[in-house]
Amino acid sequence: MGEPTWEVTDxxxxxxxxxxxxxxxxxxxxxxxxxxxSCGGLLAAVGRPAHATLLTVFTRSAxxxxxxxxxxxxxxISARRRxxxxxxxxxRGLADYRPLGFDDASxxxxxxxxxxxxxxxxxxxxxxxxxxxxxxxxxxxxxxxLAPAAVGGHIDHLLVHGAVRGAVGxxxxxxxxxxxxxxxQHDLGDVERTLRDERGLVPYAGVDVSGVxxxxxxxxxxxxxxxxxxxxRETLWHARRTACPHVAAGRPPVAVxxxxxxxxxGAGRPTCAVGGRAFAYAExxxxxxxxxxxx
Ligand SMILES: [Zn+2]
Numbered sequence: 001m002g003e004p005t006w007e008v009t010d011x012x013x014x015x016x017x018x019x020x021x022x023x024x025x026x027x028x029x030x031x032x033x034x035x036x037x038s039c040g041g042l043l044a045a046v047g048r049p050a051h052a053t054l055l056t057v058f059t060r061s062a063x064x065x066x067x068x069x070x071x072x073x074x075x076x077i078s079a080r081r082r083x084x085x086x087x088x089x090x091x092r093g094l095a096d097y098r099p100l101g102f103d104d105a106s107x108x109x110x111x112x113x114x115x116x117x118x119x120x121x122x123x124x125x126x127x128x129x130x131x132x133x134x135x136x137x138x139x140x141x142x143x144x145x146l147a148p149a150a151v152g153g154h155i156d157h158l159l160v161h162g163a164v165r166g167a168v169g170x171x172x173x174x175x176x177x178x179x180x181x182x183x184x185q186h187d188l189g190d191v192e193r194t195l196r197d198e199r200g201l202v203p204y205a206g207v208d209v210s211g212v213x214x215x216x217x218x219x220x221x222x223x224x225x226x227x228x229x230x231x232x233r234e235t236l237w238h239a240r241r242t243a244c245p246h247v248a249a250g251r252p253p254v255a256v257x258x259x260x261x262x263x264x265x266g267a268g269r270p271t272c273a274v275g276g277r278a279f280a281y282a283e284x285x286x287x288x289x290x291x292x293x294x295x
Contacts, residue, residue, distance in 0.1 A: 012204060012205040013205045013206060013207040013208065016042075016175075016204075016205050016207070016285070017042070017045055017046050017207070019143075019144055019173070020042070020043075020046045020049050020052070020144060020146075021046050021047060021048075021049055021050060022050050023050065023051075023142075023143045023144055024050070024051045024052075024140065024141055024142045024143050024144070025049055025051070025052040025053070025142055025143075025144045025145075025146065026052075026053050026055055026136075026137060026140040026142035026144070026145045026146070026172075027039070027043075027052060027053065027054050027055065027094070027146050028055050028057070028133070028145065028146065028147040028148065028160060028164055029054060029055065029056045029057070029148075030056075030057050030058055030148055030154070030156040030157045030159075030160045031056065031057075031058050031059075031061070031104060031156065032056055032059065032081040032082070032084055032085045032088075032223060032226075033084075033220075033223040033226050033227065034148060034157070034179065035054060035088075035146075035177075036088055036216075036219045036220050036222065036223060037179075037180040037181060037220055037231070037235055038148065038177040038178060038179055038180045038183075038283070039146060039177040039283055039285070040092075040216040040219040040220065041207065041209030041212055041213060041215075041216040041239070041281065041283045042177075042207045042209065042283050042285070043092050043094075043219075044092070044209070044212035044215040044216050044219065045207060045208075045209060045211070045212050047093070048092075048093030049092075049093060049094070049095075051095050051096075052092075052093075052094045052095060052096075053094065053095065053096035053097070053098055053140050053142070054085065054088070054089055054094050054096065054097050054098065055098045055100070055133075055136050055140070056085060056097075056098070056099050056100065057100045057102055057129060057132070057133065057156070057159075057160050057163075058100075058102045058103065058104035058105070058156050059078060059081065059082065059085075059099040059100065059101055059102065059104075060074060060078045060101060060102065060103045060104060060107060061074065061077055061078055061081065061103075061104045061106055061107065062074050062077060062104075062106045062107055063077070063104070063106045063226075064077045064080070064225045064226065065225060065226050065227070065228055066225065069225055074107065077225065080225050081223075081225060081226075082099065084222055084223045084224065084225060085097055085099070087222050088219060088222045088223070091218075091219055091222060092219065098136055098140075100129075100132050100133070100136065102125060102128070102129060102132070103125075104156055105154070105155050105156050108123075108124075108125070110155060114155075115154055115155050115156070116152060116153050116154050116155070117153070118155045119158075120155065120158045120159050120162055123155060123159060125159065126159060126162075129159050129160070129163050130162070130163040130166055130167070132163075133160065133163035133164060133167050134163065134166065134167040137164070137167040137168055137172075138167075142172055143171070143172050143173065144172060144173045144175065145164060145168050145172050145173070145174050145175070146175050146176075146177060146285070147160065147161060147164040147174070147175070147176055147177070148160055148161050148176065148177060148179050149161065149176035149177060149178055149179060149195055149199060149201060149286055150179060150199070151178050151179040151182050151183040151186070151191055151194065151195065152179055152182025152183065152185065152186065154179070154182065157179055157182075161176070161199070165288070173287075174287070174288060175204055175285045175286065175287055176195075176199075176201060176285060176286045176287070177283070177284075177285055177286075178191065178195075178238070178242075178283070178284055178285075178286075180234070180235045180238060181230075181231045181234035181235045181238070183238050184234035184235055184237050184238035185234060188241055188242070195286055196289075199286075200288060200289050201286035201287065201288060201289060202286065202287055202288075202289045203284065203286060203287075204285045204286055204287040205284070205285050206242065206243075206282050206283075206284045207282060207283045207284070207285070208243070208281075208282055209239065209281045209282060209283050210243070210280040210281045210282075213236070213239070213280070213281045217232055217236070220232055220235065236281065239281035239282055239283060240280065240281060242282045242283070242284050243280060243281050243282035
């Protein structure tokens with residue numbers, strides 16, 4: 001366990017929101033739902049971006065939360081997820097949806113343990129994912145690329161993280177979101193140490209999403225085939241503790257499980273007794289460390 005080392009400030013977040021509002025943005029999602037969970041607050045804060053593309057890599061799946069849908073099989077599940085993605089694009093004003101059609105870990109023989117403990121080198125899809133992501137990045141003409149930091153080490157997230165890092169050149173700003181709900185399941189100090197030491201990332205911006213948290217949660221529930229209250233709780237817990245590191249020692253707020261509850265908490269804007277800060281919820285993005293900054 002390590003101590004959290006990053007305190008959120010308003011500074012670069014405003015410029016980032018303006019950049020996403022005015023520029024060309026590529027949002028890279030390993031699975032349908034990852035962007036909504038991990039940086040949906042930032043997108044809600046941006047409003048309608050001038051031109052954003054949602055690129056989702058692993059769009060075929062055998063996994064769904066409702067048992068009846070699970071029994072219906074891969075084709076039905078994958079079609080449902082596509083509908084959810086298109087609804088999310090409409091909700092957030094994203095101009096383009098690009099599904100890459102790869103089989104997710106559930107279809108490639110990974111179980112719950114293997115999918116978060118396997119290395120990308122052994123995965124047979126690695127080369128194909130790199131090629132497809134690379135082509136999609138080029139085609140997007142994006143000036144900002146927002147991709148998973150692969151917090152939690154899910155094999156699909158690691159594959160996408162690696163592919164994006166290999167594909168984005170100096171022409172675009174490459175940023176990484178903290179993968180949720182995974183980040184909410186780990187000690188905050190460990191999350192930060194993994195991102196700094198293993199991924200070679202540095203903090204870029206912490207975004208105050210207190211005013212749009214209800215909207216973010218609404219976006220998460222668009223993915224009805226996968227989102228439950230537990231997932232929302234873990235996501236909001238992480239958003240609370242990253243808004244204020246002094247709550248990190250506390251327990252997840254059990255009351256936060258619905259949009260209404262989230263609104264109530266957001267409206268409360270709890271002020272920290274230690275730091276006195278007024279954020280209730282935050283999302284954070286990271287950048288690749290310059291060689292001199294890498295530790
Ligand atoms: Zn995912």
